[in-house]
Amino acid sequence: MLLELSRVSKSFGPVEVLSEVDLAIDAGEVCALVGDNGAGKSTLVKCIAGIHTVDGGTVAVDGRSRDISGPRDAAALGIEVVYQDLALCDNLDVVENMFLGREKLHGVVLDDDAMEQLAAETLDSLAVRTIRNLRQNVASLSGGQRQTVAIAKAVLWNSRLVILDEPTAALGVAQTRQVLELIRRLADQGLAVLYISHNLNDVFAVADRIAALYLGRMAAVLDAADATQSQVVELITSGRSGEVGLTETNGVRP
Amino acid sequence: MSTDVQNPPETRSEAGAARAVAAHFRDYLAKVRGGEVGALPAVTGIIALCVVFGAADPVFLSVGNLANLFGQGAAVACIAMGLVFVLIIGEIDLSAGYASGVCAALMAVALTEWGMPWPVAIGVAIAAGVAIGLLLGAIVVKLGIPSFVVTLAAFLAFQGIVLIILDKGANISINNETVKAIAGGNLERWQGWTLLVVTVAAYAALQLSRWRRRVGRGLVHEPFAVVCARIAALAALLAATVFLLNLERSANPQLVSLTGVPVVVVVLGALFVLWSFVLHRTRFGRHLYAVGGNAEAALRAGVAVDRVRIAAFVICSAMAAVGGIVAASRAASVDPNTGGSNVLLLSVGAAVIGGASLFGGKGTVRAALLGGAVVAIINNGMGLMGLDAGVRFGVTGAVLLLAAGVDAMSRGRGALFGRH
Ligand SMILES: Nc1ncnc2c1ncn2[C@@H]1O[C@H](COP(=O)(O)OP(=O)(O)OP(=O)(O)O)[C@@H](O)[C@H]1O
Numbered sequence: 001m002l003l004e005l006s007r008v009s010k011s012f013g014p015v016e017v018l019s020e021v022d023l024a025i026d027a028g029e030v031c032a033l034v035g036d037n038g039a040g041k042s043t044l045v046k047c048i049a050g051i052h053t054v055d056g057g058t059v060a061v062d063g064r065s066r067d068i069s070g071p072r073d074a075a076a077l078g079i080e081v082v083y084q085d086l087a088l089c090d091n092l093d094v095v096e097n098m099f100l101g102r103e104k105l106h107g108v109v110l111d112d113d114a115m116e117q118l119a120a121e122t123l124d125s126l127a128v129r130t131i132r133n134l135r136q137n138v139a140s141l142s143g144g145q146r147q148t149v150a151i152a153k154a155v156l157w158n159s160r161l162v163i164l165d166e167p168t169a170a171l172g173v174a175q176t177r178q179v180l181e182l183i184r185r186l187a188d189q190g191l192a193v194l195y196i197s198h199n200l201n202d203v204f205a206v207a208d209r210i211a212a213l214y215l216g217r218m219a220a221v222l223d224a225a226d227a228t229q230s231q232v233v234e235l236i237t238s239g240r241s242g243e244v245g246l247t248e249t250n251g252v253r254p
Numbered sequence: 255m256s257t258d259v260q261n262p263p264e265t266r267s268e269a270g271a272a273r274a275v276a277a278h279f280r281d282y283l284a285k286v287r288g289g290e291v292g293a294l295p296a297v298t299g300i301i302a303l304c305v306v307f308g309a310a311d312p313v314f315l316s317v318g319n320l321a322n323l324f325g326q327g328a329a330v331a332c333i334a335m336g337l338v339f340v341l342i343i344g345e346i347d348l349s350a351g352y353a354s355g356v357c358a359a360l361m362a363v364a365l366t367e368w369g370m371p372w373p374v375a376i377g378v379a380i381a382a383g384v385a386i387g388l389l390l391g392a393i394v395v396k397l398g399i400p401s402f403v404v405t406l407a408a409f410l411a412f413q414g415i416v417l418i419i420l421d422k423g424a425n426i427s428i429n430n431e432t433v434k435a436i437a438g439g440n441l442e443r444w445q446g447w448t449l450l451v452v453t454v455a456a457y458a459a460l461q462l463s464r465w466r467r468r469v470g471r472g473l474v475h476e477p478f479a480v481v482c483a484r485i486a487a488l489a490a491l492l493a494a495t496v497f498l499l500n501l502e503r504s505a506n507p508q509l510v511s512l513t514g515v516p517v518v519v520v521v522l523g524a525l526f527v528l529w530s531f532v533l534h535r536t537r538f539g540r541h542l543y544a545v546g547g548n549a550e551a552a553l554r555a556g557v558a559v560d561r562v563r564i565a566a567f568v569i570c571s572a573m574a575a576v577g578g579i580v581a582a583s584r585a586a587s588v589d590p591n592t593g594g595s596n597v598l599l600l601s602v603g604a605a606v607i608g609g610a611s612l613f614g615g616k617g618t619v620r621a622a623l624l625g626g627a628v629v630a631i632i633n634n635g636m637g638l639m640g641l642d643a644g645v646r647f648g649v650t651g652a653v654l655l656l657a658a659g660v661d662a663m664s665r666g667r668g669a670l671f672g673r674h
């Protein structure tokens with residue numbers, strides 16, 4: 001397993017946002033993480049990315065328990081996050097954004113040409129054809145193109161696990177499809193993808209497995225091929241669907 | 255994607271080359287329409303002002319007045335170059351004017367009362383600028399007080415410090431010939447030409463090697479003709495400037511000859527090259543823009559945001575010190591008004607007129623110089639026309655408003671054309 005979370009818990013003060021969450025993601029698969037607003041999806045992502053430290057449980061990468069205490073640690077392990085609110089600088093161009101914070105240098109001078117070439121190669125390898133001019137400010141890009149840049153930025157660094165927090169939330173139909181295709185391609189290239197979304201159609205379109213969080217607890221992890229939309233909806237809204245799900249929800253048996 | 259739009263081999267044929275050049279200009283026009291107006295408003299403004307003032311009074315277009323313009327605008331241009339750095343990160347430094355006064359006063363005291371040699375005295379002034387910037391930057395960044403408030407407080411405090419350094423506001427005259435030459439001296443004729451050749455050769459070498467590198471890597475590149483045209487344009491502009499400035503401009507040549515490129519032009523040129531390099535070719539420069547564009551994104555990308563912001567204030571105050579030195583050199587004295595009155599406002603105006611944005615994320619050193627030229631030309635031209643200070647302030651204010659309007663409009667366009 002590339003990433004394995006076991007019994008991960010996280011509280012903010014008295015509020016327990018995550019409680020004993022188990023989740024495993026393997027290379028080459030898209031795992032969707034679903035759950036209602038406030039279920040703790042973003043918090044879980046931030047625990048993996050090292051922005052929050054976990055209160056209990058372990059985060060293991062390649063079978064070894066890791067202490068991830070910042071975005072740098074996560075990046076060193078090959079974990080990249082594309083956040084819900086896009087982390088792009090509008091006044092920089094595509095290449096500059098993709099290399100921000102990790103610029104290639106030639107002595108003290110920026111090696112812009114090398115960066116442009118690498119960016120072009122990365123976008124090529126992802127079969128991105130929607131971005132024609134790499135020297136254009138990202139302010140002038142569409143939402144889908146911006147999301148593409150953010151994802152390509154995450155892929156640039158030999159990353160092995162890409163986490164996407166609601167990457168299609170603000171996109172139209174065509175642009176959503178582009179991003180979903182891109183997500184599928186990442187997995188086909190052998191990356192592990194953790195994909196967070198509220199849109200079950202999108203989830204079923206790309207995911208190999210679906211993990212449903214309910215009030216900070218992992219209700220169930222299903223194979224997408226075996227699951228139905230209504231089953232997942234029940235898991236999201238009540239933490240239980242037929243035989244699968246939490247045996248007790250919030251201390252009360254359903 | 256870039257590799258798809260490489261220039262096809264046909265660009266080698268003449269028709270292909272013409273088409274490539276045409277495409278290049280279409281791209282440029284599209285950029286301008288999309289809100290990236292760059293230096294266009296400032297350059298247009300300079301040309302328009304020159305036409306108007308030249309028509310009103312031919313003296314405006316005389317060689318003597320051209321040399322004069324550089325001297326008049328230099329201090330404000332220096333301060334504006336520094337201000338660009340804080341404007342890029344979305345902050346403001348209202349104390350830059352009086353900071354230049356403090357540093358100039360320190361230099362004057364070091365020269366006269368402490369008897370220091372001129373390089374040390376200048377070093378003291380710049381070190382004071384660096385210290386001021388560190389202090390301002392640390393307060394803004396570490397305590398989280400808005401820069402507007404911090405530097406407004408500093409604006410008041412520095413005014414007092416100048417008075418204290420100058421011993422209740424006495425005027426100190428500067429007799430050191432080298433310091434006076436910074437704003438008052440001229441190069442020999444041959445030095446001007448040598449400098450021209452070296453500058454153009456260096457620029458051409460950089461442009462051509464960059465062009466060849468990009469062709470070699472198969473990246474999008476400008477048509478060769480455009481690169482050559484740019485080099486030729488720079489060469490022509492500089493050659494014309496050197497030629498004009500090398501003409502005799504003394505009112506009474508028998509008595510005293512006055513020729514050559516003013517030293518202050520070289521100073522401005524060197525600072526321009528230095529800070530343009532820092533802004534556009536170094537990681538620090540890239541991070542400055544990133545912090546101004548989206549500090550949160552920069553932070554997540556691993557940029558040392560706090561350090562970058564403090565450094566911007568340091569550069570701003572250090573350049574204010576340089577501006578103070580130039581002003582002191584030009585006046586051959588320092589008094590409590592050095593760096594005072596409207597110096598700061600003209601400097602901010604210069605940066606904004608040139609294309610820096612008060613909203614952050616935007617601005618170049620070139621903008622500061624072009625904007626500084628606009629401000630200097632307005633003051634100079636209206637002075638020649640005999641209009642009094644009241645009218646001059648009014649017009650400068652109107653031009654600033656116009657420039658800010660262009661900025662706001664181009665932002666509006668950027669937003670209109672982006673995102674959706
Ligand atoms: N830094 C924090 N301090 C205190 N409480 C927090 C913090 N971050 C998140 N929470 C709380 O944790 C809970 C889970 O939030 P989280 O953002 O993980 O939800 P989510 O599943 O991503 O929801 P959404 O679908 O709306 O994005 C919420 O109740 C939220 O208020």
Ligand SMILES: [Mg+2]
Nearest residue numbers: 041042043084
């Ligand atoms: Mg969330």
